[in-house]
Amino acid sequence: MSKILIIDDEVMITSTLSTLIQMMLDYEVIISNDPKALIESGILENETIDLxxxxxxxxHMNGLELLSLIKEKQPNIVPILLTGYSDKESAIKSINDLGLYYYLEKPWDNNELIKVVxxxxxxxxxxxxxKHKLIIIEKKNNEISRLYDLLRRDYDKEIDNVLEFVISLSNLVEAKDAYTENHTRRxxxxAIALGRRAGLNKEQLRNVELGAIIHDIGKVSTPxxxxxxxxxLTFEEFEVMKGHPEAGANIIRxxxxxxxxxxxxxxHHEKLDGSGYPHGLSSDEINVETRIVTIADIFDALYTDRPYRVGMPLEQAMSIxxxxxxxxxxDHNIIVYLEDMIKTGELADIYHD
Structure with missing residues (x-):
């Protein structure tokens, strides 16, 4: 049952209002005829009052002062002020200052008063x-945040495990192909350095790293x-070699x-003009991550030793x-990023290591 507190120094007014409200609305009513006695009584500390x-x-104190004290003790209470005509201006001003819900002029209209209450x-x-729903929502949000953090940790752990697995796959190729030793890591x-210059986000950079490490995984099927x-290689041998991208994708999917x-x-062997393999993709059919790995792969193939030749000088590799x-x-833009790496010494750091 809702509780209503009525304060007026005139007993007849508190009695009249109490009887009216209990008869019309069936609310519990607490009355007081002395503001000071009310504050000292402990009612405000021990009772939850709705209005x-x-x-x-x-x-001892006027209604605005009393309501201000009551609001400090019970912030959720709904305050209504009874005023005479001469007090009307002060009541209006207090609506914003005090958060006053309503003011009623004496003598009041019973129907209006009941409706306001x-x-x-x-x-x-x-x-x-x-407020109760907001508390529930906040608790649910906290729980969601907690679960998200747990999932994030599990995901990061899973990614670390995946990276270890990917490196193991890469090692399989390197064990079979002398040329690929350290090729995938370089x-x-x-590719990561180029991806950063291209403005890739964290997820794209992770894809670039993993994709670069395992880009030649299909070579496990190559004799x-x-x-x-x-x-x-002869034409026939090169045709066999060209099967490794699809073989690798079949392993990864x-x-x-x-x-x-x-x-x-x-x-990673496709070209923007459609001259690559295995599907002759072109232009926008090749995403930026693949373009980056392609250029990193070609550069490393040109710049480092291969079974049938020594690595090219940097100038010659860049010229090609x-x-x-x-x-x-x-992709011309990625070549520009590679040139910038040469100027800053970042490329030398990778190949020095």
């Missing part, structure tokens, strides 16, 4: 329900005599944690890349 009706002119109680209930380091042939790297593995960019095979 208070206070007279304006009373001994009824609406005030409804307001109190709605505010209470809203390509990954170079060793082709992988380690000391001279140039069933692994959910690596699904975002499958395009890199499948398309620029020519391919000019002819529309490679």
């Amino acid at each position: 208070v009706i206070s007279d304006f002119i009373m001994p 009824e609406n005030g109680i409804e307001k109190s209930k709605l505010e209470s329900e809203l 390509v990954a380091d170079l 060793e005599h082709i992988l380690n042939k000391p001279g140039r 069933p692994i959910s944690a690596l699904k975002n790297t499958a395009d890199i593995v499948l398309s 890349l620029k020519e391919d960019a000019s002819s529309g095979k490679l």
Whole structure:
């Protein structure tokens, strides 16, 4: 049952209001004829009151002062002020200052008073329900945040496990192909540096790193005599070699944690002009992560030793890349990022290590 507090120094007024409210609304009513006695009584500390009706002119303190003290003790209470005509201006000013819900002029209209009290109680209930719901929402949000943190830790741990697995896959290729020793790690380091310059986000950089490490995983299906042939491959041998991107993608696709790297593995030999393999993709069909890994892979192949030749000088390797960019095979912007790495010494750091 809702509780209403009525304060007026005139006993007849508190008695009349109490009888009216209890008869019309069936609320519990507490009355007081002395503001000072009310403050000292402990009622405000021991009772939860939904609505208070206070007279304006009373001994010891006026209604605004009393309501201000009551609001300090019970912030959720709905305050209503009874005023005479001469007090009307002060009551209006207090609406904003005190958060006054309503003011009623003496003599009041019973129907109006009952309606105001009824609406005030409804307001109190709605505010209470809203605060309760907000508390529940806050608790749920805290729980969601806690679960998110747990999932985030599990995800990070899973990613670390995936990276270890990817490195193991890469080691399989390196064990079979003498040329690929440290190739994948260099390509990954170079691709990450290029990706940062290209403005890739954290997830894209992670895909670039994983994709670069496993881009040649399909070579586990390529015969060793082709992988380690000391001279140039024949047409037939090169056709066999060209199967490694699809073989690699087929290995990667069933692994959910690596699904975002499958395009890199499948398309790292594609060219922007459609002259690459295995599907002759072109332009926007090749995402930026794949373009970056492609250029990192080609640069490392040109710049480092291979079974049938020693690595090219830096100037010659860059000349070939620029020519391919000019002819529309490679992304020109990424070549510019690579040139910037040369100027800053970052490329030398990767290959020195």
